[in-house]
Amino acid sequence: MTSVTERDSMDFDVVIVGAGPSGLAAACRLMQQANAAEQELTVCVVEKGSEVGAHILSGAVFEPRALAELFPDWEERGAPLTTPAIRDELYLLKDAEKAQKLPNALVPKSMHNTGGDMPRYVISAGNLCRWLAEQAEGLGVEIFPGFAAQEAIIEEGVVKGILIGDMGVGADGAPKDSYMPGMELRAKYTLFAEGARGHIGKRLIQKYDLAAGKDPQHYGIGLKELWDIPAEQHEPGLVLHGSGWPLDKSTHGGWFLYHAENQQVVVGLIMDLSYQNPWLSPFDEFQRMKHHPVLAKHLEGGKRVAYGARAIVKGGLNCLPKMTFPGGLLIGCDAGTLNFAKIKGLHTAMKSGLVAAEAVFEAIAGGDEGGQELTAFTEKWEASWAYAELKESASFGPAIHKYGTVGGGAYNFVNQLLGGKLPNVHDTTPDHAALKPAAECEKIDYPKPDGKLSFDKLSSVFLSNTNHEEDQPCHLRLADPELPIRDNLPTYAEPASRYCPAGVYEVIEGDDGKPQFQINFQNCVHCKTCDIKDPAQNITWVAPEGGGGPNYPNM
Amino acid sequence: MKVFVAVKRVIDYNVKIRVKPDHSDVDLTSVKMAMNPFCEIAVEEAVRLKEKGVATEIVAVTVGPKAAQEQLRTALALGADRAIHVDTSAETDERVESLGAAKALARLVEEEQPGLVILGKQAIDTDNNQTGQMLAALTGLPQGTFASAVDVDGEKVQVTREIDGGLQTVELTLPAIVTTDLRLNEPRYAKLPDIMKAKKKPLDVKTPADLGVSVGSRVKLVKVEPPAERQGGVKVGSVDELVDKLKNEAKVIS
Numbered sequence: 012m013t014s015v016t017e018r019d020s021m022d023f024d025v026v027i028v029g030a031g032p033s034g035l036a037a038a039c040r041l042m043q044q045a046n047a048a049e050q051e052l053t054v055c056v057v058e059k060g061s062e063v064g065a066h067i068l069s070g071a072v073f074e075p076r077a078l079a080e081l082f083p084d085w086e087e088r089g090a091p092l093t094t095p096a097i098r099d100e101l102y103l104l105k106d107a108e109k110a111q112k113l114p115n116a117l118v119p120k121s122m123h124n125t126g127g128d129m130p131r132y133v134i135s136a137g138n139l140c141r142w143l144a145e146q147a148e149g150l151g152v153e154i155f156p157g158f159a160a161q162e163a164i165i166e167e168g169v170v171k172g173i174l175i176g177d178m179g180v181g182a183d184g185a186p187k188d189s190y191m192p193g194m195e196l197r198a199k200y201t202l203f204a205e206g207a208r209g210h211i212g213k214r215l216i217q218k219y220d221l222a223a224g225k226d227p228q229h230y231g232i233g234l235k236e237l238w239d240i241p242a243e244q245h246e247p248g249l250v251l252h253g254s255g256w257p258l259d260k261s262t263h264g265g266w267f268l269y270h271a272e273n274q275q276v277v278v279g280l281i282m283d284l285s286y287q288n289p290w291l292s293p294f295d296e297f298q299r300m301k302h303h304p305v306l307a308k309h310l311e312g313g314k315r316v317a318y319g320a321r322a323i324v325k326g327g328l329n330c331l332p333k334m335t336f337p338g339g340l341l342i343g344c345d346a347g348t349l350n351f352a353k354i355k356g357l358h359t360a361m362k363s364g365l366v367a368a369e370a371v372f373e374a375i376a377g378g379d380e381g382g383q384e385l386t387a388f389t390e391k392w393e394a395s396w397a398y399a400e401l402k403e404s405a406s407f408g409p410a411i412h413k414y415g416t417v418g419g420g421a422y423n424f425v426n427q428l429l430g431g432k433l434p435n436v437h438d439t440t441p442d443h444a445a446l447k448p449a450a451e452c453e454k455i456d457y458p459k460p461d462g463k464l465s466f467d468k469l470s471s472v473f474l475s476n477t478n479h480e481e482d483q484p485c486h487l488r489l490a491d492p493e494l495p496i497r498d499n500l501p502t503y504a505e506p507a508s509r510y511c512p513a514g515v516y517e518v519i520e521g522d523d524g525k526p527q528f529q530i531n532f533q534n535c536v537h538c539k540t541c542d543i544k545d546p547a548q549n550i551t552w553v554a555p556e557g558g559g560g561p562n563y564p565n566m
Numbered sequence: 567m568k569v570f571v572a573v574k575r576v577i578d579y580n581v582k583i584r585v586k587p588d589h590s591d592v593d594l595t596s597v598k599m600a601m602n603p604f605c606e607i608a609v610e611e612a613v614r615l616k617e618k619g620v621a622t623e624i625v626a627v628t629v630g631p632k633a634a635q636e637q638l639r640t641a642l643a644l645g646a647d648r649a650i651h652v653d654t655s656a657e658t659d660e661r662v663e664s665l666g667a668a669k670a671l672a673r674l675v676e677e678e679q680p681g682l683v684i685l686g687k688q689a690i691d692t693d694n695n696q697t698g699q700m701l702a703a704l705t706g707l708p709q710g711t712f713a714s715a716v717d718v719d720g721e722k723v724q725v726t727r728e729i730d731g732g733l734q735t736v737e738l739t740l741p742a743i744v745t746t747d748l749r750l751n752e753p754r755y756a757k758l759p760d761i762m763k764a765k766k767k768p769l770d771v772k773t774p775a776d777l778g779v780s781v782g783s784r785v786k787l788v789k790v791e792p793p794a795e796r797q798g799g800v801k802v803g804s805v806d807e808l809v810d811k812l813k814n815e816a817k818v819i820s
Binding site: 019021061062066135137138153155158175178179188189191192196240273274314316462473474476477478562565566 | 578581582584587595596598599600628686697752754757758759761762798
């Protein structure tokens, strides 16, 4: 512990960090097993968002496999899966006007969302989590939104629980009237389900060297908007994907546009953070992308109602760290279970939560007092369908990085026909090391937003309903405060102001006429891109006061 | 002394308000809801009175839909001892008008005989600023509105009121009605163990019919319009151009 404050402490059997799909699936499964065995079990979930779902952002087309394992009667229970995917369309955008629609036969089969044995649904992951939280509470789980886990309690090399961040600390670090020291939540086992680049998960991976022997993890940034569109344009269940323009050949990514329920369309861009040109701005790429006729025709006449962004973890199996350590587990995207070949992560995240819950319950039911490394998890996990999926598509992302969107796509198409028999491809350059110096790259002149289809950054952040208590310490920590201006500015034209989708970072002119690096942390949508992409790895994202951050609706 | 605190479930103050496409109302679909901030101040004041030994029991009350029990649980976590939910879901949707709420509260005041009733001065969704005053009228109790300080002394309460251009202090004989203004206090955060305990505190559910009142709408909501969108600015090249635009386009100078 870092402070001398007297802290209250509470004990649970299991503490879960993060009320997302994996954490909530684990919580539900734990209680299901305990209830079936008539055994008392205390499970607590902490969530830094102001409510469950407030920080959840995903496409999403959902494969209900893990959900059906957890709740075979999910339909009767009213799970928010109301819009089956009815038609897939895949486009390669050639330029700002032209596009080629790819015939389904040429699309890697993992990307098909219709046909096949299981219907997929266009859903809001936020609403799925809200529903899962209701189920969990009904089963007896304690869920605490607005409480941010600040660090793991590690004693003699064993994770013993978590420390909740203090509330009511001023910007100067001194306690305010409302000061409330964070509690210790101790547990036999702690499951970390923070999502991509979890700030505690990152430290655990380092401390326990969980990524040893793996490729460096790869990430993308996903930007998403929610639109109300005119009824006559609405085709619930229509699923569009595409790639190509506006991204250049060395930048990988793709977009999605789904017709959801209630006359709404979701549109988004996922851009790999392995991009090279520091002048690139994912936000501006996304804004101009919406002007392409293939996308614009779905959005025109509509009104944008929500905006958000989140890093996604997409390295797949080659980059998946060991998920166990003494006293706990990393699950879902905190470890990196997303299957990029399917452009889906909810189902594998949930499955990792289910498997974790089974391993943990088995241990506790067998009289385990906690603190062990649950190697039984690894066996169960590697025997699961989720692992098999990841194994089959291990080369999907690296092939695209190596051979480009078309070449990599062809590799993946053939590899999937062969059942994954082509040699595994690796990408061993960490995303932050991929940037080239600004002087070697072409500056990009982004068009001005038109206020109808495209918008500026600040009016976008406004629609993420983001709020942080202003009088608190900045939660974006610079290891070396001088580095952004001293090194990043001359070499990379300080890319933070462009990769940040929320306008947190700015280089402004100080009173002395010299450039200054300014951090507007109140704007932060908790996407974690800065923690990933800063070329010097100088920025560390830590959790601000609980309850801060975006308040996403059905995102 | 028993203290009543009324709380209301409203759209969270961080959420950007969106109007339904048909302009019939504010869109509450998938929107985060929370306790009205002025009600939080009311709860905090009651808890402070209990900590001072003035209040012996705090009863949190809401008149609203089923989901409003979340806000009662928040009040219980912050220090209320028990809660009463007047469930209006059978009679009306989310919208409960001031008069309906005041009538239900008045009946509860009659039943429970609290020494002090604390309410927020207004709810941030409809900004009516009526319920406290209506409750005072219906119960015949004295009222101290827009409180920035509340001092209970024996059978009296001194309420410092925020009025135009200054402060006014009134002395009321208990039982009395107080509505809170922004500066009365800074609400605390709920503690995690208290949130857990709050789940086990008593919460009674009553219907308006049980109380013999009706909370149905008396006001017809005709149309909701969002504020006009701000027009983007333009950069001008020179002072002459600025003067020209001010003269001929904006027509603010001649």
